[in-house]
Amino acid sequence: MLPCKSLTWVLVLLLISPMFFSVSVSQNDSYWSAKKRHMREKVRKMFYHAYENYLAYAFPHDELKPLSKSFTDSLSELGNLRLEHLPQDYNGSALTLIESLSSLVILGNNTEFERAVLWLSENLTFDVDARINLFECNIRVLGGLVSAHMLATDSANRLVQGSYRNQLLTLAEDLGRRFLPAFDTPTGLPYAWINLKYGVTENETTETSTSGCGSLILEMGALSRLTGDPVYESAALRALRKLWSMRSSLNLLGTTLDVRTGQWIEYSSGIGAGVDSFYEYLFKAHILFGKEDLWKMFHSAYLAVQNYFRYGPWYHEADMRTGKATYWQLTSLQAFWPGLQVLVGDIAAANSSHREFVYVWKKFGVLPERYLLDHQILHPTEKYYPLRPELAESTFYLYHATKDPWYLQVGESIVNSLNSYTKVEGGFASIRDVTTMQLEDHQHSFFLAETCKYLYLLFDDSFLVDRNYIFTTEGHPLPVLSSWHERLPEAYIPTNWTFFKSEKQRRRASAMTLQVCPASFNSRHDKQRVESACHIPDTRTDHKCFTDEECGVDSTSCRRRSCSMAGFCGLWSI
Numbered sequence: 001m002l003p004c005k006s007l008t009w010v011l012v013l014l015l016i017s018p019m020f021f022s023v024s025v026s027q028n029d030s031y032w033s034a035k036k037r038h039m040r041e042k043v044r045k046m047f048y049h050a051y052e053n054y055l056a057y058a059f060p061h062d063e064l065k066p067l068s069k070s071f072t073d074s075l076s077e078l079g080n081l082r083l084e085h086l087p088q089d090y091n092g093s094a095l096t097l098i099e100s101l102s103s104l105v106i107l108g109n110n111t112e113f114e115r116a117v118l119w120l121s122e123n124l125t126f127d128v129d130a131r132i133n134l135f136e137c138n139i140r141v142l143g144g145l146v147s148a149h150m151l152a153t154d155s156a157n158r159l160v161q162g163s164y165r166n167q168l169l170t171l172a173e174d175l176g177r178r179f180l181p182a183f184d185t186p187t188g189l190p191y192a193w194i195n196l197k198y199g200v201t202e203n204e205t206t207e208t209s210t211s212g213c214g215s216l217i218l219e220m221g222a223l224s225r226l227t228g229d230p231v232y233e234s235a236a237l238r239a240l241r242k243l244w245s246m247r248s249s250l251n252l253l254g255t256t257l258d259v260r261t262g263q264w265i266e267y268s269s270g271i272g273a274g275v276d277s278f279y280e281y282l283f284k285a286h287i288l289f290g291k292e293d294l295w296k297m298f299h300s301a302y303l304a305v306q307n308y309f310r311y312g313p314w315y316h317e318a319d320m321r322t323g324k325a326t327y328w329q330l331t332s333l334q335a336f337w338p339g340l341q342v343l344v345g346d347i348a349a350a351n352s353s354h355r356e357f358v359y360v361w362k363k364f365g366v367l368p369e370r371y372l373l374d375h376q377i378l379h380p381t382e383k384y385y386p387l388r389p390e391l392a393e394s395t396f397y398l399y400h401a402t403k404d405p406w407y408l409q410v411g412e413s414i415v416n417s418l419n420s421y422t423k424v425e426g427g428f429a430s431i432r433d434v435t436t437m438q439l440e441d442h443q444h445s446f447f448l449a450e451t452c453k454y455l456y457l458l459f460d461d462s463f464l465v466d467r468n469y470i471f472t473t474e475g476h477p478l479p480v481l482s483s484w485h486e487r488l489p490e491a492y493i494p495t496n497w498t499f500f501k502s503e504k505q506r507r508r509a510s511a512m513t514l515q516v517c518p519a520s521f522n523s524r525h526d527k528q529r530v531e532s533a534c535h536i537p538d539t540r541t542d543h544k545c546f547t548d549e550e551c552g553v554d555s556t557s558c559r560r561r562s563c564s565m566a567g568f569c570g571l572w573s574i
Contacts, residue, residue: 035412036408036460039458040456040459040460043415043455043456043459044456046415046452047448047452050427050428050452051096054427054448057069057070057426058070058071058072059071059096059097060097061091062074062093062095062096062445063095063443063444064096064443065426066427066429066441066442066443067426067439067441068441069426072442075130075136075141076131078132078133078140079133079192080133085131085193085201087131089128090128093124094119094120097116097119098120098140098148099448099474101144101148101151102144102147102449102453102475102476103449103452103453103456105151106457106477117152118163120145120167120171121167121168124171126171127197129195129197130195130196131194131195131196131201132193132195132196134179134191134216135211135212135216137179138179139215139219139277139472139474140446140449142175143474143476145168145172146168146219146222146478147472147476148476149166149172149226150226152164153166154479169226172226173223173229176223176232178194178196180231181194181199182194182199183235183239185206185259186261186262187242188235188239188242189213189239190208190212190213190259191206192205192208192212206258206260207257207258209256209275210274211277211278213240213257214240215281216236216239217236217281217285218281218284218288218473218478220232220235220236221288222478225289225484240281243257246262246264247320250304250321251300251304252269252304252318252320252321253275253278253301253320254266254267254268254269255275256274267320268317268320269317269318269319269320270309270315270316270327270331270334271305271315272317272331272334276337276473277336279298282297282298283295283302284470284472286298287343288478288484289484289485302344303536306536307536308323311328312352313355313356314353314356315334315353316373328372328373329379330360330371330373331369332367332390333388334357335390335394336390336393336473337350337394338394338397339390339393339394339397342397347402350397351398354394354395358391358410358413361391361413361414361417364434364435365417365420365437366418367391368382368434369384369386378434383433383434383435384430384432384434385431386444387418387428387443387444388446389450389451389453389454392454393450393454393475395407395414396411396457399458400461407458411459415455418451421437424439428443428447429441449476467479536552536553538551538552538561538569543569544567544569545567547563548563550563550569551563551569
């Protein structure tokens with residue numbers, strides 16, 4: 001593992017590049033500047049091809065069907081695998097338009113952003129008889145509205161000239177109010193499904209996922225800070241803390257649970273579907289709101305992931321009660337993990353697992369939904385690729401942290417694959433089977449909210465200049481504001497810019513590059529030493545070993561320990 005804050009720019013490159021990089025970082029800067037401009041324009045064209053076809057054939061419905069050039073009112077279908085209880089009179093909520101708002105700002109199209117904001121202000125309503133998935137509606141709709149409101153009211157941006165009177169915030173608050181009945185359970189854990197007009201319906205399922213009740217704090221917390229009403233943040237925090245109290249003695253959580261009884265239904269867990277954003281939101285909420293208890297939760301959870309899920313560069317699934325491996329599989333949703341590790345400061349581990357996802361992408365041309373690691377084959381029924389953004393997201397984070405051009409090459413490969421395999425006349429289509437590249441008639445809203453956004457930021461991060469943002473799990477930026485902190489996290493001081501000094505020049509890097517896990521630090525209140533999240537203990541408590549694999553990562557330097565000739569783990573070389 002790399003030290004969290006002490007490495008210079010040169011040392012970061014020297015430690016990582018000899019293993020993998022096929023392109024020298026010393027190549028002419030003008031070449032890479034021209035390459036980035038070229039790729040930025042290719043991504044811009046991708047976004048507008050998707051966006052304009054949505055407006056032409058699907059708006060104001062939820063999502064585009066690019067093959068048939070029609071639409072789907074899919075907000076009520078998200079997460080609804082059996083397509084049960086679908087509404088009869090629901091005509092969409094302009095989901096893709098909401099998801100595109102922050103992307104329009106990042107692409108610099110303030111005129112279209114203003115037009116979209118004013119249309120939503122005058123036409124959008126949530127007083128509809130539609131049963132929706134709380135998690136999906138929270139990250140896509142509430143997150144999109146809250147983020148766009150903050151962008152619209154940012155005095156530095158002046159995006160909506162004189163005609164904006166907090167209409168998006170009003171809509172967000174109305175939606176947040178409609179969420180609250182879902183939390184009315186004996187445990188405080190929310191139902192997975194709620195009717196926007198009538199609340200929780202009779203005989204509603206009590207089963208939900210760890211992500212579903214543990215990934216609400218960013219959006220609902222931001223809504224509370226903007227409105228001054230603590231009810232939204234309180235509901236999300238109560239659910240999050242209740243969920244954490246249900247962890248096993250190994251600090252692992254299962255995948256599905258019952259919101260009324262608080263009992264686990266599925267004990268197998270990992271970092272993929274059903275759990276992924278739980279880890280993400282623990283850490284990002286700590287940064288956004290300065291809650292130290294969330295850092296402590298994340299720290300314990302992160303160590304447990306490293307201890308029980310990680311196998312080399314891969315992460316398998318394990319039983320939360322025993323830590324024993326259950327399923328050896330890579331899922332496309334896991335590709336977000338290297339990006340989170342960049343924020344944590346675990347750059348070497350992020351690079352290692354990112355390479356494996358890139359390998360699978362190149363093997364198939366895109367990233368399949370599920371790949372069986374133990375057999376090195378595709379899952380027989382989950383061969384699809386629905387334009388997911390996670391690999392592009394992690395590629396963006398790693399390039400932003402290291403500025404190594406190898407990640408630009410990865411991004412270029414992703415862009416070329418998307419244009420070759422998924423672009424059609426009516427937009428961009430999902431892939432039903434990666435072995436045949438058979439297409440599916442669906443352009444998900446997250447393609448505009450995340451996939452295009454992260455690829456654009458990879459090649460042009462000017463939006464982040466002099467700004468600190470946390471991106472939600474749906475890619476919606478929320479600014480890191482000191483006024484939102486109950487107490488400023490010692491592990492994350494939001495400084496706008498820092499400089500890394502190389503042998504030849506000084507490179508500018510945004511605050512995202514500041515690694516937020518110190519090697520160790522004193523707790524603000526009790527002055528106790530707290531280990532960093534990069535710590536992995538040695539296999540044996542007496543630190544004896546036969547191989548380097550039995551040694552962990554040092555808690556104070558974040559360096560990999562090795563097995564000495566005497567058979568003990570330690571730091572034996574510089």
